[in-house]
Amino acid sequence: MTENRSPFLDTLFLLRKEESMTVFIGLQEIPEKEMLEAADYFRAEFEKERLEFQSAEVMHHQDAALWAAKILYHSAQLYLVRRDTSTDLKKFIPDYTGKIDVSAILSADLSLRFVPQVLAALQIADPEDPLIVLLESLLTRFHYSGIGTDLDLQNINWQDELKNATYRKLYLERIVEKKDYKLAEIPYINQLLIAEFGMYKDVFWKELKDTRD
Numbered sequence: 001m002t003e004n005r006s007p008f009l010d011t012l013f014l015l016r017k018e019e020s021m022t023v024f025i026g027l028q029e030i031p032e033k034e035m036l037e038a039a040d041y042f043r044a045e046f047e048k049e050r051l052e053f054q055s056a057e058v059m060h061h062q063d064a065a066l067w068a069a070k071i072l073y074h075s076a077q078l079y080l081v082r083r084d085t086s087t088d089l090k091k092f093i094p095d096y097t098g099k100i101d102v103s104a105i106l107s108a109d110l111s112l113r114f115v116p117q118v119l120a121a122l123q124i125a126d127p128e129d130p131l132i133v134l135l136e137s138l139l140t141r142f143h144y145s146g147i148g149t150d151l152d153l154q155n156i157n158w159q160d161e162l163k164n165a166t167y168r169k170l171y172l173e174r175i176v177e178k179k180d181y182k183l184a185e186i187p188y189i190n191q192l193l194i195a196e197f198g199m200y201k202d203v204f205w206k207e208l209k210d211t212r213d
Contacts, residue, residue, distance in 0.1 A: 007077075011076060012069055012111065015111075016045075016111075019114070038069055039065070042062070042065040042107070042110050043065075046107055061107035062107070064107040068112045071115065072114055072118075075092075078131055079121055079125070079131070089134055096138075100141065100142070102164050102166065102167045105142060105145075108142055108145065109144055112142050118135065119132065119135045120149075143156075144171055147174045147175055150182065158188040168192070172189070172193055176205060181208070185209060187211050194212075
């Protein structure tokens with residue numbers, strides 16, 4: 001166990017850069033100074049990633065990024081240190097109350113992309129852990145970050161969900177990266193993928209079935 005002057009920032013940096021975690025003693029309130037530093041950090045990280053998709057219409061969403069950072073921090077620490085927190089889980093893992101648009105989704109993803117790893121660890125440690133239900137619900141709403149995780153997404157209108165060209169491109173790329181067959185075989189998504197692959201389909205994903213066949 002480690003005492004540290006900046007557990008929130010240290011946890012975020014370690015998870016994002018090395019995919020490792022430090023165990024801190026207890027769950028603490030996050031100081032305002034650390035929140036401000038985190039805001040600057042995630043704004044810079046978002047701008048780095050935006051160089052890859054180059055969309056002027058998708059802007060950094062600070063509130064979504066900070067909410068997601070706290071979710072990642074708390075879920076990681078709750079996995080490692082659980083002392084009489086069962087009744088207060090919603091305090092540590094609150095719902096997102098803002099508008100969920102592409103900017104919010106991609107800004108939150110800077111942290112939420114690591115939550116499936118915490119979820120998988122929880123499922124191994126204790127499949128009945130109530131934290132699992134909260135994290136699955138959260139990832140169902142921000143399912144771009146949950147690609148590769150078995151989520152219930154049957155009620156989504158995919159044509160509407162993926163109407164933004166930038167988000168659609170990133171969503172398809174992550175499906176391929178994670179080899180998420182469940183998503184890739186949804187007819188609408190499957191058609192998009194097959195069209196993107198073209199004659200090089202077997203190079204990118206040989207095992208993927210064309211659902212039109």
